[in-house]
Amino acid sequence: MSTVLPPENLESNPRVKAVFDDIRATRQTGFINNIWRYLAFDDDLLERTWAEVKAVMATPSDLDPLTKEMLYLAVSIVNNCNYCVHSHTAGAKAKGMTPAQHAEVLKIVALASKTNQLATALQLPTDPEFLMEE
Amino acid sequence: MSTVLPPENLESNPRVKAVFDDIRATRQTGFINNIWRYLAFDDDLLERTWAEVKAVMATPSDLDPLTKEMLYLAVSIVNNCNYCVHSHTAGAKAKGMTPAQHAEVLKIVALASKTNQLATALQLPTDPEFLMEE
């Protein structure tokens, strides 16, 4: 089904093993999901992608982990990425998203997409109140 | 610039006036931004759209108002709606989004779009761990 195959004996490559070890340590789980296994077809792509995910998503910051995961899920829905919708729905549930919150994320995504289309269709001029002075 | 014009003497139409009064009361401001003025070219579209925005965004729920607004902003960015990016950036700031949180929303949107493309490019199989049993 995929367009590349994960290398065999993935963790015999020390760069891959280092990333996987860091994923396991950061997430405190032994589970390595497919995106990391398949990105391992290119060491550099794997390292850079994990480094960015770790920095943005797994480092304490001004947004709490559940909010970040719901934002990631919302983007994945709008980008229509099936794998990502599955993995980030699971991720958000693991971080505590309740069914009611899940429904709310969906309502916002759906409503925003609807009003986005209306605004585009109308070619709305931006209110001067929304503009910044330079 | 727009593809329809707001009717003249907008609030002489009682259905429009009722919606605008409710917007002002709900948001506690006299400011009616352009999307409502232009949607008034069709009474029904105006009423239904406001009813949904009010129900989803302006009613206490399981997500706090700032989180909801940031989700709306994230969707608007991915949908590439210029008006909406402006209005919901302004809306999120009005609800307390700090510059650091703003930067974080952007980092998540950008990262999610990046990994979404990678997952699509790889045509990743969904991990069985993410699937639900029916």
Added chain:
Amino acid sequence: MSTVLPPENLESNPRVKAVFDDIRATRQTGFINNIWRYLAFDDDLLERTWAEVKAVMATPSDLDPLTKEMLYLAVSIVNNCNYCVHSHTAGAKAKGMTPAQHAEVLKIVALASKTNQLATALQLPTDPEFLMEE
């Protein structure tokens, strides 16, 4: 504002002139809108694009001209093409789209985009009733 410039003395190029003459004859107007003027930076691209537009949009077929134009408009909204939203809104109005029909197109585009997002978010299995047997 554009990324290419229309050639000067556009119609001194006989291939361009032939296309423009055909546009004027087909549409029965002297007005050549910008997409044709700018596509003229490449003869081949201009000829092929007009040939396809003429075949699909300006040739009698199983759908009436207004329906076709509204479909073109709907696609242009979802693809978020500002130029195209303007030109096909104008085109649909020129073919008789009433304000009520315009509002209806917008309602359908907005509703469809909303339910599209919900279906993606839910990763809905397709009902067997919708599938064709091969």
Added chain:
Amino acid sequence: MSTVLPPENLESNPRVKAVFDDIRATRQTGFINNIWRYLAFDDDLLERTWAEVKAVMATPSDLDPLTKEMLYLAVSIVNNCNYCVHSHTAGAKAKGMTPAQHAEVLKIVALASKTNQLATALQLPTDPEFLMEE
């Protein structure tokens, strides 16, 4: 495969049953397709979504039912919603879309997406003739 499961004994919930009864009555069929069964994970989302679909799609209006369904299909293709492409292709066929009309919808969607990309790539200025005076 989905990210939520439809509740068991769906119609033991009176709000769900009321929506399903209305779907059956409106469409004059016993068949409830998956989007309604899965949206039932949240009463409110189910009720609101059906109310809007019924108002826009199943109420006599200025566009005939087949035209509306073809517009819905076109939007679903551009939004790349697999479930929706299947359900609205089936829906349009049920409302009388012939194979020739189906091919025509596809030609328009494909042509419009092509010219949308050209217009974006060229960053075309909008012809003044298309603009409205405010």
Added chain:
Amino acid sequence: MSTVLPPENLESNPRVKAVFDDIRATRQTGFINNIWRYLAFDDDLLERTWAEVKAVMATPSDLDPLTKEMLYLAVSIVNNCNYCVHSHTAGAKAKGMTPAQHAEVLKIVALASKTNQLATALQLPTDPEFLMEE
């Protein structure tokens, strides 16, 4: 799984046979992939689509065949077309794309999508240096 079925005895239709013969001759292979078999549900759509693919992709031009195929793949990823990602990944490999080049295409697609979102989120003004004078 599809929304139309390829006609039976496809090549008994002389228009279809002519296109298939040309595909086989142009590509020097007996393999006709699914898009051509399914597009055959409408003669005209099949003929036009192949004519354009042949003219743009299979005719010597100012870009080499591998570069063209990688551009096609990049567009297919961003448009999130599963079939197309598979077929154009295979096509690019057949034209000589190495694993390292494949990884590079993915890095560029992912990076570009990321910075595209940032530029949209920031609503960046275009630098005057990038604009053309008319």
Added chain:
Amino acid sequence: MSTVLPPENLESNPRVKAVFDDIRATRQTGFINNIWRYLAFDDDLLERTWAEVKAVMATPSDLDPLTKEMLYLAVSIVNNCNYCVHSHTAGAKAKGMTPAQHAEVLKIVALASKTNQLATALQLPTDPEFLMEE
């Protein structure tokens, strides 16, 4: 027009200055285009984004610089990012893209988007020949 403002006295911030100095040295120009000036509203976002652009785009690799820039441009068109279409059209021209090559990129982007939509509309099954064995 933008949603954030570049900080005043940008280069009084040593982290910003370091990035700008590296941009100038890498590109051998004094010109810092707007995306870098505006991303400077968040040090971390600026540093990470430039680091990735430099690694992917400005480091010798298995694809030549013009091919990489054309891929970036193609993605920017499909993502409909106005700023990016302008900046990467300018970038590709600076790296030697001829008008004929520019036209070819546009033809491929337009054709690919067209066939992408057809493949989605048909919900084409992937040919087994395109699939990899795992």
